[in-house]
Amino acid sequence: MAKAVSKIKAAAPVASHHILYGQSHLNFADTVSQFIDKNVNPNVDEWERNKSFPARSLFKKLGKLGIFGVNKPIEYGGLGLDFSYSVVVAETMGKINCAAIPMASAVQSDMATPALSDYGSDYLKREFLLPSMLGERVSCLGVSEACAGSDVASIRTTAHWHGDDLIINGSKQWITNGHQADWICLLLNTNTNPSNHRNKSLVCVNLNEPGIKLGRQIEKLGMHSSDTAEIFFDDVRVPSRNIIGEEGRGxxxxxxxxxxxxxxxxxxxxxxxxxxxxxxxxxxxxxxxxxxxxxxxxxxxxxxxxxxxxxxxxxxxxxxxxxxxxxxxxxxxxxxxxxxxxxxxxxxxxxxxxxxxxxxxxxxxxxxxxxxxxxxxxxxxxxxxxxxxxxxxxxxxxxx
Ligand SMILES: Cc1cc2nc3c(=O)[nH]c(=O)nc-3n(C[C@H](O)[C@H](O)[C@H](O)COP(=O)(O)OP(=O)(O)OC[C@H]3O[C@@H](n4cnc5c(N)ncnc54)[C@H](O)[C@@H]3O)c2cc1C
Structure with missing residues (x-):
């Protein structure tokens, strides 16, 4: 008989004398590994069966371990370490008995927030980065659309300007964490520059804004406990100060x-x-x-x-x-x-x-x-x- 998934424990930490990791990496990995053995793996079978894991409560606990902000600035809830620590954390998250939760966590740490951390204003970092690094808010990344996945430049979600506000219309598909997220790092067209590499911006949008609707939970071949959403934007008003970095550089x-x-x-x-x-x-x-x-x-x-x-x-x-x-x-x-x-x-x-x-x-x-x-x-x-x-x-x- 195959071993029940829940009985399989995470393996021992990676070896020392490593080309990338020193003792402090291994200690960090060990802490994350112990957390996984105690708090995550015993629940994975149930979460996979339920096709959902409790992102809000789990992210709060993971946030306390510092795993979302490993290489983000300390003043915005990060640990201020270099990227090698993000890699050792990602490697250790791979000890979880499914790939859905490491993916959800990577969305928060390495998909929705790097641009915000690198180019966002102090206001945006306090509002969106800090609580996400602490695990108090759940984030998602909205790039793909039904009509544009590989061809990112051809996305159709667009904002027109109304004074200093953006009015957003369009939709996103395949958005990991979408149903449970508090905010989205959204890629959309914000100007009419003929180059579709210069007409886009990344914008932080709270997902409780009027005009935002969540679509169906998409049924998938795998990654069952991961939540994958369609998100619709109908005249959603967002202030232009929510644009990450320079407008048109998204x-x-x-x-x-x-x-x-x-x-x-x-x-x-x-x-x-x-x-x-x-x-x-x-x-x-x-x-x-x-x-x-x-x-x-x-x-x-x-x-x-x-x-x-x-x-x-x-x-x-x-x-x-x-x-x-x-x-x-x-x-x-x-x-x-x-x-x-x-x-x-x-x-x-x-x-x-x-x-x-x-x-x-x-x-x-x-x-x-x-x-x-x-x-x-x-x-x-x-x-x-x-x-x-x-x-x-x-x-x-x-x-x-
Ligand atoms: C479970 C899941 C989670 C996801 N999470 C997110 C998320 O959180 N946020 C987000 O924005 N997106 C997310 N995505 C979307 C994902 O990034 C896209 O599915 C991916 O980029 C491919 O786009 P597509 O599905 O539109 O395929 P298409 O772009 O339609 O491509 C179809 C196929 O065409 C072929 N192809 C594509 N380009 C080329 C090329 N240049 N040359 C030759 N062949 C090519 C490939 O075989 C490809 O698989 C997720 C998708 C899934 C399934």
């Missing part, structure tokens, strides 16, 4: 924001993939077919060895990209390579491992099948594999 800010998101997404993938591999190794040692353990077949053993090797290579690529970022370099191509490779490897590892479990792999309450469903998203969201390839090839051409 597209550029969003492209920069994607880089943090992609590196964090890779970090979130490492632990589940390593657990899928180790659970499968254990299972294939125990399970005998034709009188021999499944793993005694060279084809199985070699496949597991190859996938373990590829996971190490992805890890090395991630750490290299993070070190480059810490050194102040543009990591757009490296972040895209790491996201592409990690997402593709997630499909390979979860599919091959599920196969090695036979019928037990095809059961619902098996962590391997849950990650098979959950991790499939990583080749689609946050920039699909093909968008990563287009970014990488664009940079290759620029280098020539």
């Amino acid at each position: 597209f550029v800010y969003q492209m920069a924001q994607f880089q943090d998101e992609r590196l964090v997404a890779v970090a979130v993938l490492l632990e589940p993939l390593s657990r899928v591999l180790s659970l499968t190794m254990e299972y294939t040692k125990d399970r005998k077919i034709f009188g021999e353990p499944v793993i005694s077949n060279q084809s199985v053993r070699y496949k597991l060895a190859e996938m373990t090797t590829e996971l190490e290579a992805v890890k090395a690529l991630l750490y290299r990209a993070v070190l480059e970022k810490l050194g102040g370099n543009d990591v757009t191509p490296l972040a895209s390579m790491a996201k592409l490779k990690a997402a593709r490897l997630a499909r390979i590892i979860t599919d091959n491992c599920l196969q090695f479990w036979g019928g037990n792999g095809y059961t619902w309450d098996n962590l391997v099948s849950r990650f098979y469903r959950d991790l499939r998203l990583f080749s689609i969201a946050g920039g699909c594999d093909e968008v990563m390839l287009s970014i990488i090839s664009k940079h290759m051409n620029e280098k020539k």
